[in-house]
Amino acid sequence: MQRQAPEVTGVSGKVGLVFVSHSAKIAEGLVELAAQMAAGTALAAAGGTDDGGVGTSFDRVAAAIAAVDSGVGVVVLCDLGSAILTAETAKDFLDDAVRERVVIVDAPLVEGAVAAAVEAEGGGDLAAVVSAARSAIGAFATEDRPSVDGGAARVPEGYSRSVTIVNRDGLHARPAAEFVKMANTLDVPVTVNGKDARSLLGIMSMGLVKGNTIELATTSPNGRSAVDALAGLVESGFGEH
Incomplete structure (x- = not known):
């Protein structure tokens, strides 16, 4: 089956991002959101099945990785467990050199995508973008959240x-x-x-x-x-x- 190249935002030279979702609209919407903060970063949506249904597609994920890969790394974020399996399968079929610079991050899709996009836009390397995406895990927990009106402790010096x-x-x-x-x-x-x-x-x-x-x-x-x-x-x- 011939792969249809996904629409990619941004330019090459930075770590690229791929968003894998069971819904094409969710993946495309996430690209639109991330592009507001990372206009110069290559972003690609890999959502839905090949026939436009709900699910994931090996071909779409593989094409998206190829589209955003500029040689410095690709971070892939997924919405549900089976999407991760699809992404892992697509990664397995990549050439060895490409596979080494593709990282699938198990993190909240929206929050992870936003954090990773900002880090990539700032020129962060692959490890930094992966770390940013993983920072989404538990980032919005409510325990010990500082007050928005100055509830944090005063700095003793500085x-x-x-x-x-x-x-x-x-x-x-x-x-x-x-x-x-x-x-x-x-x-x-x-x-x-x-x-x-x-x-x-x-x-x-x-x-x-x-x-x-x-x-x-x-x-x-x-x-x-x-x-x-x-x-x-x-x-x-x-x-x-």
Whole structure:
């Protein structure tokens, strides 16, 4: 059977992502979502069966892997157990050199895809993108969640600053991704209500909405400019009105 090449967003040169779902619409929608935060990353949907039904397709998964593989690695995320089996079968049939750079990650599909896409967009290598996808496991657990209004413990030294979310829709996926991208360019650690500012899922798990006051903090004596830069980004509303 001739494989139909999937539609791929993004460009080559970065770790590619494949989303395998029993539903073509879910996989395609996930590509659309991830592309909002990772426009320069190769993303491909491998959803549904060859005849358009609900299920998974070996040929679609294999074609999607080939489409996003630029030689630096491919991360595959799946929705259900049988999708993982299909992906593993497709991987087994790859050439040895290609197979070595394809990793199937057993993590929540949506959260893992978003985290992996942001890491790949930032130029993360295969190991970093895999780690980002796996960070989705348990990322939204409610235990010991810091308050969105400054409930995290104060930093004993360093520098901290409170800032209010002004975006109408809160810190949703796109602005959260911009925030994390900036945090990853800084050379000092910064926290948001006690959570790592470089963790997309950590930031999104707080459910920050318009009007919430957050505390940006660093223990680094040289971290003032980093905190102020992130605070300025939040206060700017990320270009949204």
